[in-house]
Amino acid sequence: MKFTLANLSSSMVFIAFLSQIHGSRISHRSSKLVALFIFGDSFLDAGNNNYINTTSLDQANFWPYGETYFKFPTGRFSDGRLISDFIAEYANLPLIPPYLQPGINQYYDGVNFASGGAGALVETFEGSVISLKTQARNFKRVTTWLRHKLGSSGAKLLLSKAVYMFSIGTNDYLSPFLTDSDVLNSYSHSEYVGLVVGNLTSIIKEIYKRGARKFVFMTLPPLGCLPGTKIIQLKGNGKCLQELSDIARLHDRVLSIVLLQLEKRLKGFKFALYDFNADLTQMINHPLKYGMKEGKIACCGSGPLRGVYSCGGKRGEEHFELCDKPNEYLFWDSYHLTESAYKILADRMWGYTNNSYNIGPYTIRDLFQLQ
Ligand SMILES: *[C@@H]1O[C@H](CO)[C@@H](O)[C@H](O)[C@H]1NC(C)=O
Ligand SMILES: *[C@@H]1O[C@H](CO)[C@@H](O)[C@H](O)[C@H]1NC(C)=O
Numbered sequence: 001m002k003f004t005l006a007n008l009s010s011s012m013v014f015i016a017f018l019s020q021i022h023g024s025r026i027s028h029r030s031s032k033l034v035a036l037f038i039f040g041d042s043f044l045d046a047g048n049n050n051y052i053n054t055t056s057l058d059q060a061n062f063w064p065y066g067e068t069y070f071k072f073p074t075g076r077f078s079d080g081r082l083i084s085d086f087i088a089e090y091a092n093l094p095l096i097p098p099y100l101q102p103g104i105n106q107y108y109d110g111v112n113f114a115s116g117g118a119g120a121l122v123e124t125f126e127g128s129v130i131s132l133k134t135q136a137r138n139f140k141r142v143t144t145w146l147r148h149k150l151g152s153s154g155a156k157l158l159l160s161k162a163v164y165m166f167s168i169g170t171n172d173y174l175s176p177f178l179t180d181s182d183v184l185n186s187y188s189h190s191e192y193v194g195l196v197v198g199n200l201t202s203i204i205k206e207i208y209k210r211g212a213r214k215f216v217f218m219t220l221p222p223l224g225c226l227p228g229t230k231i232i233q234l235k236g237n238g239k240c241l242q243e244l245s246d247i248a249r250l251h252d253r254v255l256s257i258v259l260l261q262l263e264k265r266l267k268g269f270k271f272a273l274y275d276f277n278a279d280l281t282q283m284i285n286h287p288l289k290y291g292m293k294e295g296k297i298a299c300c301g302s303g304p305l306r307g308v309y310s311c312g313g314k315r316g317e318e319h320f321e322l323c324d325k326p327n328e329y330l331f332w333d334s335y336h337l338t339e340s341a342y343k344i345l346a347d348r349m350w351g352y353t354n355n356s357y358n359i360g361p362y363t364i365r366d367l368f369q370l371q
């Protein structure tokens with residue numbers, strides 16, 4: 001080929017173009033963006049269960065799920081966004097996609113491994129959900145990808161700056177009450193909590209070993225006070241199922257002790273523990289203070305308190321009722337909250353609101369800002 005000024009300049013343009021892409025990649029990575037990796041259950045699942053072989057009990061990819069913000073059912077168990085979606089926004093990150101979503105081919109900003117129905121125990125809704133153990137295995141794959149792309153020191157830096165957010169445990173305690181399992185006859189409450197927190201601790205240590213340092217946990221919700229659990233007892237009269245709320249409280253106490261121990265034992269381990277239980281209890285009892293009209297009846301479902309898990313009509317019962325204004329309700333369906341409620345909780349968790357219940361030395365915002 002004859003070398004002319006014309007194709008010299010066009011190849012220079014091409015080189016400039018390449019280095020621009022390359023440069024933006026580098027400036028993106030050396031920017032202040034801190035990645036967010038999400039683990040756990042339906043409070044944080046952004047659609048992973050759309051892509052597994054499961055039942056509609058563990059899926060939310062049908063109308064009216066997603067009806068307000070997204071205008072289509074994304075798989076989130078709400079009318080709109082989840083706590084983790086707001087946290088990503090406050091951290092200047094894009095929406096963090098589900099790990100199993102086809103076409104996801106980069107993980108620089110983090111990724112979401114959570115699965116509706118999942119617990120810390122492998123046995124919890126086994127076969128229908130992605131257990132926390134499998135979520136950790138998927139995370140391992142992502143760390144391998146990052147090392148391949150960024151080299152081992154680049155990956156190490158990204159992983160140690162990243163924030164790791166968890167919501168797990170709810171299903172471990174719900175499943176014995178919702179199924180005919182007799183596990184709570186074979187274990188005392190404290191033994192069972194020991195298994196759940198023990199398994200969660202193993203996963204935390206495994207993720208730490210792969211380079212994670214900044215962990216965020218939520219306490220369990222007041223488990224016996226959800227529309228779906230209040231209706232379990234005959235003649236419940238709208239009262240909370242005390243046994244379930246008590247075991248959730250025990251879990252929270254044990255978890256906070258374990259986290260303090262891990263902070264002492266694992267070098268560089270930092271955590272934020274947000275008291276979801278305390279805030280949600282306040283919201284159930286005083287919805288008006290939070291700008292909501294209804295704190296006890298769900299927006300979507302059937303039966304007393306709309307506590308029957310029939311929202312969408314695809315879970316064995318076709319009939320369901322749907323409220324007109326989800327933003328006036330705390331509960332979206334029998335177990336999950338509306339986007340308005342999740343936003344209030346995310347704001348409190350982030351620390352936008354005074355007197356929020358953050359246990360321990362850090363809020364999630366602190367963890368994003370720490371280098
Ligand atoms: C999905 O699960 C059902 C019921 O467990 C089973 O019959 C079916 O073969 C599974 N399908 C796939 C693709 O694994
Ligand atoms: C994890 O749970 C299993 C039951 O699924 C139990 O046998 C095991 O002892 C637990 N592990 C820890 C570390 O508690």
Ligand SMILES: *[C@@H]1O[C@H](CO)[C@@H](O)[C@H](O)[C@H]1NC(C)=O
Pocket residue numbers: 352353354
């Ligand atoms: C939080 O409390 C501090 C001190 O009590 C006060 O100065 C500040 O305005 C409050 N911020 C908000 C957002 O209410």
